[in-house]
Amino acid sequence: MSNSTLAREAHRQILRLILEGHLRPGEVLHEADLGDQLNMSRTPVREAIKRIQSEGLAEVNGRFTKVRRISREEIEEIFFIRLTLEPDCARAAVSIRSDLLDGMEARVMALMRDGPGESDLAWDADYAFHNMISTAGGNRATTKVISGLHSRTCIFDHSQVPARFLKGCAEHLDIIDALRHHDGARAEAAMRGHLEHARDAIFRRLDAIQPNAAVPS
Numbered sequence: 663m664s665n666s667t668l669a670r671e672a673h674r675q676i677l678r679l680i681l682e683g684h685l686r687p688g689e690v691l692h693e694a695d696l697g698d699q700l701n702m703s704r705t706p707v708r709e710a711i712k713r714i715q716s717e718g719l720a721e722v723n724g725r726f727t728k729v730r731r732i733s734r735e736e737i738e739e740i741f742f743i744r745l746t747l748e749p750d751c752a753r754a755a756v757s758i759r760s761d762l763l764d765g766m767e768a769r770v771m772a773l774m775r776d777g778p779g780e781s782d783l784a785w786d787a788d789y790a791f792h793n794m795i796s797t798a799g800g801n802r803a804t805t806k807v808i809s810g811l812h813s814r815t816c817i818f819d820h821s822q823v824p825a826r827f828l829k830g831c832a833e834h835l836d837i838i839d840a841l842r843h844h845d846g847a848r849a850e851a852a853m854r855g856h857l858e859h860a861r862d863a864i865f866r867r868l869d870a871i872q873p874n875a876a877v878p879s
Contacts, residue, residue: 668706670782673713675700677817680719680729681871690726718814732817734868740811741861745854747808748792751799752837752853753846758798760842766791767838774831778820784827785816791834795841795853815864823863830860 676696679685691711693704700707711727714720718736720727769787778784792812796805820827833856840849 665706665709668702669709669713672696672700672702672706672710674821676707676710676714677719677822680714680731681817681822683871685729687729687731689729691720691729716813717817719817732814732868734865737815737861737864737868740814741857744808744811745857745861747804748796748857749850749854751796751801751804751808752841753850754800755795755798755841755849756844756846758794758841762794762798763838763842766794767835770831770834770838774828778827784820788812788819788830788834789816795837815860818860818864818867823867826860826863830856833859 676685676691685691691714693707693711696702696711697704697707711720715722715727718732719730721730722728770791773784773787789809789812793805793809796808799805833852837849837852837856840846840852
């Protein structure tokens with residue numbers, strides 16, 4: 663395997679250990695110990711830990727990087743802001759160029775046909791879709807905020823909430839169709855529904871892996 667493939671696999675495995683409670687909040691992420699556990703060298707594990715830190719599931723405390731568990735309250739706050747911003751961006755994006763819509767539509771349909779695979783294709787496409795719409799809204803500050811919030815929930819991808827993969831793709835296509843027909847109200851409503859469905863799927867996943875209570879961050 664290439665180093666990037668190993669790093670993605672290390673990321674998936676460490677993420678699973680955190681979300682399922684095998685690595686508890688406050689535990690130190692030791693590169694050597696995790697490498698032994700995953701039968702990998704330190705390099706892909708180090709890259710995976712950096713990515714997990716950027717996604718908000720680890721934080722540096724002194725000389726150590728420690729686990730932090732994302733909570734239901736944090737997800738609620740993230741989606742409150744996204745639901746405030748992104749539907750308005752979708753409404754404002756009706757002037758988006760048709761070639762951009764065509765390219766994104768082809769990308770989404772290819773994912774639906776071929777599946778998410780083992781790479782970051784699905785994550786990259788999802789990020790590109792939301793970034794395309796927020797950028798078309800014309801407010802760079804809003805685009806930056808949405809991008810940061812998106813990275814905080816991308817851990818709940820097709821590997822964590824597989825039932826959302828095809829449904830999310832179909833919702834992307836519906837939003838694209840609304841924009842293609844310059845129907846801002848429909849695009850706004852479709853984006854709101856898309857985000858609400860994603861939020862609720864994450865809540866169900868958190869309830870399944872944290873059945874007793876939301877674990878504090």
